[in-house]
Amino acid sequence: xxxLKEEVKEKIKKAAIYEFEKNGYQKTSMRSIASSxxxxxxxxxxxxxxxxxxxxxxxxxxxxxxxxxxxxxxxxRKSALxxxxxxxxxIKIFEESLIRIYIQHRAELVILLNGSKGSQMENAREQIIxxxxxxxxxxxxxxxxxxxxxxxDFLAEVLAISFIEGIxxxxxxxxxxxxTKELFTQFTHIYFKNLLDELI
Numbered sequence: 581x582x583x584l585k586e587e588v589k590e591k592i593k594k595a596a597i598y599e600f601e602k603n604g605y606q607k608t609s610m611r612s613i614a615s616s617x618x619x620x621x622x623x624x625x626x627x628x629x630x631x632x633x634x635x636x637x638x639x640x641x642x643x644x645x646x647x648x649x650x651x652x653x654x655x656x657r658k659s660a661l662x663x664x665x666x667x668x669x670x671i672k673i674f675e676e677s678l679i680r681i682y683i684q685h686r687a688e689l690v691i692l693l694n695g696s697k698g699s700q701m702e703n704a705r706e707q708i709i710x711x712x713x714x715x716x717x718x719x720x721x722x723x724x725x726x727x728x729x730x731x732x733d734f735l736a737e738v739l740a741i742s743f744i745e746g747i748x749x750x751x752x753x754x755x756x757x758x759x760t761k762e763l764f765t766q767f768t769h770i771y772f773k774n775l776l777d778e779l780i
Contacts, residue, residue, distance in 0.1 A: 589627050592617045596634050601687045604695035605635060605702075635699050642688035643704060645681045650711040675768045678747075679761050686751065686760075693748045705744065712740035720775060743771060 595617035599608045610631055614621045628634040682689065696702045716736040746767050754760045 584627060588619070588623075592619065592624060592627055592634070593638055596638055597687045597691070600635065600638070600691045600695055604697060605631075605691070606698035610634075632700060635696075636701070639688055639692055639696070639699075639701055639704075642681070642685035642692055643701065645685060646689075646692075646708055647711065649677050649681060650708070650715055671769055671772045674772060675765050678764050678768055682751075682760060682764060683757070686755075686757075689747075690751050693744070694752065709737065709740045709744050712743060713737045716740060716775075739775070746771070 592613065596608075596613045599613050599616055602608075603612070608631070610624055611621050613631075613634070614624045617624070628637070692701065692704050693708075696704055713736040716739055717733055721733075721736065747764070750760055750763045750767065754763065
């Protein structure tokens with residue numbers, strides 16, 4: 581039985597991330613991943629049983645981070661956000677969480693949001709949008725009694741889609757870390773400042 585070497589496994593994962601980001605799940609094959617990793621296809625199957633298995637192992641950590649990221653909406657509480665300083669703190673925590681995920685999982689985020697069609701995770705974008713929309717409806721809408729009273733829960737979906745679309749556009753446009761971090765900070769600040777300013 582062949583001894584599975586951790587460094588070879590990591591090499592395969594790195595090659596798979598490159599291929600999935602470049603071509604998307606559907607257009608990536610185990611053969612192209614093996615070629616990118618400079619391994620035989622047979623050797624690849626010693627480490628991962630199929631493309632789905634490899635894809636899920638790569639994507640799941642990033643998806644879990646995003647899932648936890650959406651839990652930050654639970655911090656939006658009337659009692660905690662009376663003061664400007666507290667709102668600013670919430671926004672800062674959110675910005676830092678987003679940037680941390682970006683630094684650790686930039687390529688995986690791009691794949692998850694734009695290249696997962698045909699995989700078991702092809703609905704990930706919609707799942708993330710639904711998570712955010714549910715949080716906005718549950719945590720933010722009940723507190724919006726200042727200027728805007730949401731006419732329909734669909735507004736939460738529109739807000740969630742606009743947030744994910746904004747993140748996706750930045751990820752696709754820039755690979756420079758500093759530029760991306762700056763844009764994420766500005767986008768998150770503007771997005772959540774407007775939302776939080778509607779709370780009591």
